[in-house]
Amino acid sequence: MSDVRESSLPAQSPPVERAETAKVDAPAKLSWWRGDGGEGAKRNLGLLATLVVLVVIGILTRPDLYGDPNWVWGNTLTILKLASVVGVVTVGMTFVIIGGGIDLSVGAIVALAGVWCTTVATQSYGAGGMIFTALTVGLAVGVVNGLLVSYGRLVPFIATLAMLVAARGLAAEISDKQTQVSGNTFINGIASTNVLGIPLLVYILVAVVAAGWVLLNRTTFGRRTVAVGGNPEAARLAGINVRRHTVLLYALSGLCCGIAAVMLTAQATSAQAAMANLYELDAIAAAIIGGTLLSGGRGTIIGSLLGVIIFSTITNLFAINNLSAEAQNMVKGGIIVAAVLVQQVQFGSLTQFLARNRATTT
Amino acid sequence: MSDVRESSLPAQSPPVERAETAKVDAPAKLSWWRGDGGEGAKRNLGLLATLVVLVVIGILTRPDLYGDPNWVWGNTLTILKLASVVGVVTVGMTFVIIGGGIDLSVGAIVALAGVWCTTVATQSYGAGGMIFTALTVGLAVGVVNGLLVSYGRLVPFIATLAMLVAARGLAAEISDKQTQVSGNTFINGIASTNVLGIPLLVYILVAVVAAGWVLLNRTTFGRRTVAVGGNPEAARLAGINVRRHTVLLYALSGLCCGIAAVMLTAQATSAQAAMANLYELDAIAAAIIGGTLLSGGRGTIIGSLLGVIIFSTITNLFAINNLSAEAQNMVKGGIIVAAVLVQQVQFGSLTQFLARNRATTT
Amino acid sequence: GCTSNEQSPTEAQTKAAGSGANTEPGKKVSIGFSAPAADHGWIAAITNNAKAQAGAYQDVELKSVEAGADAAAQRAALSTLISQKPDVIVLLPHDGKELNAFGLEAMKAGIPVVNLDRAFPDARAYRLQIKGDNYGMGVAAATYIAEQLKAKGVSNPVIGEIPGIESLELTQERSKGFADTLASYGFKVANRRPAEFTVDSGQQAATGLFQALPKIDAVWNHDDDQGIGVLAAVNQANRKEFLMVGGAGSKKAMEDIAADNTVLKATVTYSPSMASSAISLARLIGQGKGMSDLVELQVPKEIVLASETITKENASDYLKLGF
Amino acid sequence: MSDTGEPLVEAPADAVAGEVVLRLTDVVKTFPGVRALDGVQLEVRAGEVHCLLGQNGAGKSTLIKVLAGAHRPDSGEVVWRGEAAAFANPQAAMRAGIATIYQELDLVDDLSVAENAFLGHEPRRLGFVRRGHMARRTRQILARLGHAEIPTGRLVRHLPAAGKQVVSMARALSHEARLIIMDEPSAVLAHDEVANLFRIIRELTAQGIAVIYISHRLEEIREIGDRVTVLKDGRTTAASLPARETPTRDLVARMTGRTIEYVFPQRPPGDGGGAELLRVDGLTRHGEFADVSLRVRAGEIVGIAGLVGSGRSELLETIFGARRAYAGTVRVDGRALRPGSVGAAVRAGMGMAPEERKSQALLLGEPIYRNVTLATFSRYARLGFTDAGRERAEADRITESLELRPRDVRRPVRTLSGGNQQKVVVGRWLLGDTRLLLLDEPTRGVDVGARAELYQVIRDLAARGVGVLLVSSEVPEVLGLADRVLVMREGRVVREAPAGELDENTVLDLVMAGSLMEGAPA
Ligand SMILES: Nc1ncnc2c1ncn2[C@@H]1O[C@H](COP(=O)(O)OP(=O)(O)OP(=O)(O)O)[C@@H](O)[C@H]1O
């Protein structure tokens, strides 16, 4: 046996050929954005461009308003405030989608958490009790989602659709279909307080986004999320507990919904079973516009945030131009399409454009 | 090179060993459902079981009603009638999903086609003009969807979401937000006519389902659909025009929506921009419950039909038991989960169960 | 909604400017107006009426903002409205409680708020409240049904109900009025199938109801718009054994009642004409005037329109008010 | 041994060369309808390279998945370092010191090279990835693998197939393993890379680490292996034969139950000169290949040799219209093809078996016959209605000639072994009236017996007038099968000659000597 080893060819020193091979893969051949996360960054530039275009449209259509710097600043804050609740939900959604799932129940969870934290009983515990309740309810529902998907082996679409229906039903049951007014000034203050001239809601959004970014890009949890969504079999073979991870992803989404519930309740100074209607659609759309792959394995938090902001800027644009609802809808459809197209064409170099040209679209 | 040939061995006649090899994997060893499309058939058995359970629940909770054979027959027809519109939409949706896409705009297309075919101008052309208009509008919107997805390279989720918004806007514009009553007795008769004791709507549903089944399972179009959804790159390299096929898939879905629009307009004897609300969710859910893979490449028409019927049976069950909306929702969530779980466990052999046990869920 | 395909007869629901002292042109008033996006007839009529009524005054400028799909969107729209500093705001909120904070904000900023239809819980959040009587609608419908059934001598009637969007508080008030009043006659609702104010949902809810109740004595459908679908379902199921009462008072419903060839025998009003009145009163508030028929120098704080019962006998009188 | 003297992988302190570290007795594993393992015996010692041989579908991959904790065996005994062990999951196997390079690449496209290498056992602190540390260690491992040039931060998606294979290896080496399992690691590697791989394997075994090595290339086994275990139909037919002494005839016989006469079929006399079928002029895609011109005549087999990354796959895809050329023309029968249109190529009678079977060729969930007829089903259809019976019959015929196992063509392709999946990919274009066949690494992972059959089939097609353009990283294959050979380097054709005029060493020199050979005849 040992003779086999002896008789085998002597180890060649391969430097020459190696260098040759190296040339082939030399990073210099690739543009900078080909690097880690660069593609996402490029995409996000496209989203920023879209945002700029929207603002320019605003300036062109309402020069009177945009002439006033105070108004512009206030309007920017309004847009961000408007984006804050959906933004927080979208961060959780982005994780779930990157991890290969989908969460249709987010709006329902926000409603359930909001209703639960504004019951008379809960309100008697004060702001702390209310916040704790909202977060716990969100987390718990998220965990149930996760268990259904990972251990119940339900398709995420179906599991969370079932949860959507059930959670809204439960919220209606708890609130007896009434709108529950929040009498807690601390909670209500969350929506009306400004710190250094910037609304508290915006700080919360920024904090959640920052935490989401760190979690996705700098922790093992985040990196494993990409693996679980991108190639679950590979993740399993690499020793990752895919099921447990899946549960954690839905739990995270639920927690974000709990936070969003507090924010929304504060904004409305009340909660009701029908609130946060269709937030799931907004959140999924924002994530996807932001470059998250619906099939999992790819996505960025910043992209999702930009997606949310683009949507709320569009809404704002319509409001300041007082477009009728039907015109709004028609234009909105067009803007969404245009936004995505701009992203694709503007920043692609020719080769990439051609390369993509031959790639099939799903 | 030549030494390779030299070192190989002299010929022996191989037939005997060949036969031995074949024995190991003889097809006879396979259960019948493992054959062509058998897995789908097995799944559908699970769905049928769910349906039976639902009926049994109905019998147990309302023995008085179920005691009357006439009522049972009428109720069955009602369930089918209720399922007919969404059923037709779901057939188109199933094709789109198998083909790797998704169509969020189906409800909006139904509304747009319905509204367009009930304008005063269109109604003046009579029933033929109305039907032609509805089908054409549906087809045209579907083609636009398809072009956006395939040549515009938009993610299907975003493209059809944009279309949803735009089409509802256009429908509101056309109808001036009014409910448009259909004065056409032929159209209205579609919903009230029975042939041989069975409603015309049910015949239409059966016809569309049968056509869809043949198209998916017996034609080259269906084969291409599975290929395009299952592995677009492989389809492309096999010479399939993936883009053109994608356009056709969305066009097909649009056409189904056009048919559904006529059916729904007939049922409501009127049309309005808000109708067919959230049909996209119903159709997607039915297709997925029926075993269609959200990521494409797999699905059955029969499964989708059963999915739709299960949902309308659930609705019917709630109606005859006078469940309140909130209880309905909570129970519905539970039933959906249970239905899918039943499917998974009941008909799986133990080995399969174990095999799945170790497989990761996405 | 306007269930015919003709132009909506908003003129009938507005008050011509030109009779009485109050209608004389006065100080220019700019009125901000916001109502949810119209996805069904009643709301569409509200917006149309408001615009038509504002158009009838030379001294009124209407700035309307579309309120979008939910309370959050409406809040966003309203914040742009405030920045345009109107003299008065007329507001039909998605949800009174959710927009209470906005009412307070505007009032604090010195802009009187006229709340249309969906009340703010906080009295400081509005200057004027004008709304229909949801509870009263239920009462009226139940009263009509109970009297009819009593007259027919039905002792243990099967009564069905088809409400509108279940999650709205107004739906619950209507149902409560209905149930309370029926109870006073010793009756109860046998089955309740909510629809969504749309024709197709009305058809489906009614179909479910008929399936659950093989024999029915009376049905109350909350909304005439979805009632088109309900009537379609009645025909399709070939059920004629019961009487039906509608809600809101659409033109088509009134025509059907007058013709008396369907199961629809009556409807209880909840008129979108309140929007016209709201604009008129907002104008007076902006000009600091009172209502000339009242002694008070200012417009009152709260006006609740009575829900009237329209039957074959009086349908012709109300037809012009149908939307 | 390695360049810096630092050991590649920490040698287990208590590793004793020659000690039995792993013993399998009567291991059985069944899948629905298939007994993949039917009583396997295996014994592996520390410090040896233990080769697993067997035909496609013999159960090799299944066996190593059992070892790696990815499958649980139905019965049988696994003894790992003296203790009974049935690894419940991959994590347990890794913790016990077993690292695996799987046959199908198991990388995550959207993670970087370093993240893939350390997936599942990232160096971390408080849940945060120690990115610097991880990158450093990855760089070290890559350097020892001879691929310092692969940037650790690059997304794996952007690496060519060979680069991915290197990352897979890096992952296996990132564990402190006592046993490293390699399932056909050389299938996607070219000649020089294989030499490199062997150098690393020798380093590992010198430290007492055991290696299980799977390959269908017998010469590799002779070169690197110490002992050989042969599987046939899920059973061990020979255990622990000495790798060098056992005659090839014996090995093949135990694998296949028969012997094989000629690996390569006899070339027909004459120059195979039919009419010119394919004419490519000045074809260019920047960064991939430049100014490539070639001809293929009817009945001729043209081979393209070259290193991994020399642009051969891109060339084939471009000829086929799957990529759009920046310059140059492709003519079939003298008529120019519409560039960038696969449909036009197929209509002109071209067919291509692509390089990556999973991502480019297969519908994994679909039955075998539907995969085989994927490009031709419309030819069997009437008025748009498919004819499943005929399709099955045709597929049956073709799969039989390729020795596909299992033979039931209604099985989903997913359940086939890697080599058998490859046969499906190639078989697709052997159907129908393809006149010009582009084959990209057609024998990747195909066993010796089936390989000979496949060569025969290709030769037969050529005899019937089909033109074949063959890309392979195995130089003997190109020389043995092709009539004419093109050698590519860095995206350019550096030599074109009849196969008879070239031998393996000449080709390897051309391919690898790189810049030293500047100015070689083009
Ligand atoms: N998941 C599965 N489901 C059903 N059958 C399977 C599955 N995986 C493998 N098989 C079957 O098990 C047998 C052994 O397959 P395996 O992949 O171990 O072969 P192999 O020896 O690795 O072949 P190759 O050389 O082609 O890679 C084959 O008949 C294959 O079809």
Ligand SMILES: Nc1ncnc2c1ncn2[C@@H]1O[C@H](COP(=O)(O)OP(=O)(O)OP(=O)(O)O)[C@@H](O)[C@H]1O
């Ligand atoms: N996805 C990619 N991103 C960046 N560069 C790539 C990519 N794929 C291939 N390349 C580069 O394209 C060139 C050709 O690679 P390719 O793998 O096609 O060559 P090949 O001769 O076919 O080798 P192989 O034996 O792997 O098939 C190389 O420079 C390679 O690095």
Ligand SMILES: [Mg+2]
């Ligand atoms: Mg294998």
Ligand SMILES: [Mg+2]
């Ligand atoms: Mg290649």
